[in-house]
Amino acid sequence: MEPTPVAAAATTPAVAGTTTPVPVQEKGSCAPSPAATAETCGDRDLAQEKTAEVLEYITGLKLLAVMVAVVLAAFLMLLDISIISTAVPRITSDFHSLPDVGWYAGAYQLASSCLQPLTGRIYTEFSAKWTFLIFFLVFEVGSLICGVATSSPMFIGGRVIAGLGSSGLMNGAMTLVAGAVPLAKRPLYTGLVIGIAQVGLVCGPLIGGALTEYSSWRWCFYINLPIGGVTAAFLVMTHVPDITEKPPFTLALLRRVVPELDLVGFVLFVPAAVMFLLALQLGGQAYAWGSAQIVGLFCGAAATAAVFVGWEWRVMGDRAMLPGHLLRQRVVLMSVVQGMFVMASTTVASFYLPIYFQGVKGVGPTLSGVYMLPSILTQLLLVVVSGALISKIGYYLPFAVFGGVFNSIGSGLLSTLAPGTETAKWVGYQIITGAGRGAAMQICIIAIQHALQPAQIPVGMSAMIFAQNFSAAILTVVSATIFTHNLGAEIAVRAPSISPEAVSAAGASGAAVHALVPPDSLPEVLEGVLQSYADSFDRVFYLVTACAVMTFVAAWGVGWKDTRQKKTGTVQQRGDGAA
Structure with missing residues (x-):
């Protein structure tokens, strides 16, 4: 039998950065060929992705340009979450706004989560590359407003705008990766994106501390602008295939899609x-x-x-916004829960460890960032290593379970920190916690990509990222409530000569905390103040530990599935067992 055009294309090596000139099956049609019959006529989206994997995935310099752009954008998005953690003590002192500390992160993540469910629909209907660039532009505008803010409300407003822009960045990054590389290679490339992006999340405290101490905390946001320009330039100049066929943008398409955005x-x-x-x-x-x-x-x-x-x-x-038919799938639901609590525990911890190091230990912003290097480096290492190992052995559930166990143990140990805790202990506790978070960080993404059809991936990813951002927003505000309420109560008992109003206005920088105690006070007063801050930090980490335990519980439901590439005949298969 003569091979059909599609089957013949499957046996032809793809040229780097090019597409093989073979006819693409039209939407809704079914080519009368053995290959098309094997794919089944009803599974149009799956057939389209297989065709894209054979014909359109990019390699060489084009893939490098896309990956650099995606990595930089994801890096900036996660950097923006954590870079202010070591700057927050100084910001609260400048704006006299310690009670607003929860909103500095919460406003960003709330805005991101509110718009997040719509981004999946938008990416499903419109070009992934140009949609991504529009979200990125909004993110950059929000960063600029934060940099020039003159008051706490203006700063929070800038965080809201940046959050709206960030709502489409991680989902878009994963969608761009899905369109650029075959499914079997996605764990490796996803791990690369998440791993380097996590540098932003975990190195943010170090970068923010250095900028705050040696320049100004405003540069924590100005830094996004030049890097953002490079990111946009790489994407504008490079063709990025869509994971499914998209019609060209027209006003008629816009009028049709808007009513479907809920x-x-x-x-x-x-x-x-x-x-x-x-x-x-x-x-x-x-x-x-x-x-x-x-x-x-x-x-x-x-x-x-x-x-x-x-x-x-x-x-x-x-x-x-959150389709029930997706969340009724056990793997999708448990992946959403697992990713939600990993992100919440990571975000809350990244905000309060600098408060412990600066407010309790009395170090500056830069050194507080250095003190977080054990978790930074361990988390980064485990994200990259776990992505590579999953691509090699195929199964991701063991990494989810391992991550849940180590995250729970490490977070519980961090909840015991006191003013006099030895260096070896807080270094070791951070290493354990970083290993757990790094191993578990990308599991939810990999599981969802292998549980859903190509056209469902953007919506599934947006549901997961929505849950991550919304849970992080809620728990960041909850943690601020726990911290400030407990701090006021502890100060009233341990240092009654210090007014709660003065504590609230002082913020959490080391100099401001020590300035609360008059020079002629007894040493016991300063000890009481520091112990109050430490006890409040410990209460916050009870919440972090509970989140970590939930990641372990949810890990058992993310599915036992081989992600390695499978082939049947000459047609490349998804390798996820999806119908």
Whole structure:
């Protein structure tokens, strides 16, 4: 039998950075060939991805340019989350805004999570490259506003804008990688992107500390602008294949897609989230927990959330922001839960370790970043190594379980830190924790990519990243509430001569904390203040430990699946067993 064009194409080596000139099957059609029959006519998306893997994936300098751009964008996004961690003590002192510390991270991640579910729909319908660049531009504008901010509210506003832009970056990065390389190679390239991007998350405290101490904390945001220019230039000049066939952008396409974006769900979700976080921040601080204001915020959030759930379930169905048919798949649901708690534990820890090192140990921003190197280096090493090993052995569940165990143990040990804790202990505790987070960090992404069809991957990824950002936003605000409430209570007992208002205005930099104690005070007063900060830090890490335990529990549900490439005849297969 003569080979069909598609089958023949499958046996022809692809030239680096080029596409083989073979006809591409039209949407909805079924080529009368053995290869097409093997793929099945009903699985159009799968057939399209197989064709893309044979014909369109890029190599050589083009792949290098795309990977550099994607890595830099992901690096900046995660850097923006953590770079302010060592700068926050100085920012709170400059703006006299210690109670706002939760919003400096929470506003960014809340804005990102609110828009996140829509990004999957947008990437499904429009060109991945140009959609990615638009989100990246919004992110850069938010960074500029943060850099020039003159007040805490203006700074928070810039964080909101940057968060809206970041909502499409990680999802878009994974979508671009999915379109650029075959499925069997994605664990390696995903591990590379996540690993180097994690440099931003884990090295952010070191970079932010150096910029804060030797220049200005504003450079924590100005730094995004030149790097962003390089990123945009690489992408604009390089063709990036889409994972599925996309029509050209037209006004007719826009009019068709906008009604499918579930904007009503977005409008319902945002006020529910904001009211809930406001209640968490203001409760016990500006208002009593039982006050009408706090109770009203909680009730409003619950009522709006109920309407949101009803709208998503009854009206939107599979077109909802978070499609139920995806979350009903065990692997997808447990991957979302696993990724959610890994990100939450990492984000909260990255904000409060610098507060411990600066506020309790009394070191400067740069040295506090240096003190976090044990977790930084270990986490980076394990992310890259785990990605390479998964590509080699094929199975990712063992790494999820290993990560959950070590993250739980290390976080629990960090919750015991005190003013006099020896260096060897906090270094060792960070190594254990970093190993756990590094091994578990990318598992949710790999599991979802191998559980879903190509056209479903952007929506599935957006659901996962939504859960990560929203949980991190909530738990960052919760951790700030725990920290400030406990700090006020501890100061009242251990150093009653220091007013809670003075503590709130001082912030958490080492100089500001020590300045709370008058020079003529007894040594016991300073000891009481430092112990109060340390005890409040420990309470926050009880929350981090609980998140780490949840990553271990969820790890058992991410699936036992061989991710290595499988071939049947001459047609490249997904290797995920998806129907």
